[in-house]
Amino acid sequence: MAKDSKIEWTTHTFNPWWGCTKVSPACDNCYAEKWAKRTGHDIWGHKGPRRELSDAYWKQPLAWQKQAEQQGVRPRVFCASMADVFEWKKGLNPIRERLWELINQTPNLDWLLLTKRPHLINRLGPQTPWPSNVWLGTTVESQRFANERIPKLVENDATVRFLSCEPLLGPVDLTKWLEAGRINWVIAGGETGAGARPTDPEWFEMLKDQCTTAGVPFHFKQWGDWYPITDEVLVSSARTLVDDKYSVRFVKRAKRLNGRTLAGRTWDELPTPQS
Numbered sequence: 345m346a347k348d349s350k351i352e353w354t355t356h357t358f359n360p361w362w363g364c365t366k367v368s369p370a371c372d373n374c375y376a377e378k379w380a381k382r383t384g385h386d387i388w389g390h391k392g393p394r395r396e397l398s399d400a401y402w403k404q405p406l407a408w409q410k411q412a413e414q415q416g417v418r419p420r421v422f423c424a425s426m427a428d429v430f431e432w433k434k435g436l437n438p439i440r441e442r443l444w445e446l447i448n449q450t451p452n453l454d455w456l457l458l459t460k461r462p463h464l465i466n467r468l469g470p471q472t473p474w475p476s477n478v479w480l481g482t483t484v485e486s487q488r489f490a491n492e493r494i495p496k497l498v499e500n501d502a503t504v505r506f507l508s509c510e511p512l513l514g515p516v517d518l519t520k521w522l523e524a525g526r527i528n529w530v531i532a533g534g535e536t537g538a539g540a541r542p543t544d545p546e547w548f549e550m551l552k553d554q555c556t557t558a559g560v561p562f563h564f565k566q567w568g569d570w571y572p573i574t575d576e577v578l579v580s581s582a583r584t585l586v587d588d589k590y591s592v593r594f595v596k597r598a599k600r601l602n603g604r605t606l607a608g609r610t611w612d613e614l615p616t617p618q619s
């Protein structure tokens with residue numbers, strides 16, 4: 345919600361509304377739902393209302409546009425962290441129309457529309473081709489959702505099509521889409537907060553290797569709350585998890601201690617928009 349987002353791969357965050365309905369295991373510990381509740385908004389589920397934002401809030405991207413134009417830069421705007429832009433619900437279409445208009449008014453901003461409902465992009469998107477400042481992405485937490493969501497995402501022409509593999513909950517093979525040039529960017533990350541589930545480091549390594557082989561930019565966002573243990577001191581002194589499901593043992597501790605290093609380095613690669 346802030347002008348300068350804390351999310352590593354974006355500059356700003358914008359929410360056309362607040363509220364959503366859970367659709368898959370990646371939603372189990374939805375941070376947005378918890379944050380909405382904490383701030384007094386009961387806006388989750390099919391029956392819940394959605395929270396609309398003020399005109400002053402909607403003007404913020406126009407100010408970002410002005411600044412970006414003056415500075416000759418292209419900030420990225422993540423849309424939406426507190427909702428899903430392609431949620432099917434009565435009353436949301438006029439807000440979406442307002443969003444498409446705002447996107448057209450802000451050509452210096454690259455809008456990252458991330459959804460868990462890519463099957464609705466065609467139906468709920470604008471009835472004109474996507475402008476060049478829209479990047480379309482979908483969440484892939486497991487192979488099942490790679491198989492279901494990526495074919496729907498890649499039906500759409502966009503300057504960048506990306507995947508957010510966060511929280512990554514299992515091994516995923518993206519090879520056929522990466523090698524066919526259908527996906528231009530992959531983000532991966534672990535889970536944070538109450539109920540967070542660990543990600544096996546082998547699953548992250550697999551994605552990194554698939555991207556490297558296919559020449560697709562890879563961004564490793566963070567480990568999340570669970571960190572693979574290599575240090576025996578941690579094994580004996582901290583909260584650990586041992587489970588046959590994983591190739592390693594984990595320690596649970598603050599996300600900031602776990603960092604963003606994978607295979608000895610950070611991965612902050614970015615896509616080159618397609619013309």
Ligand code: SF4
Pocket residue numbers: 363364365366367368370371374375376377425426427428460
């Ligand atoms: S789609 Fe996103 S915002 Fe909606 S419930 Fe799932 S995680 Fe939360």
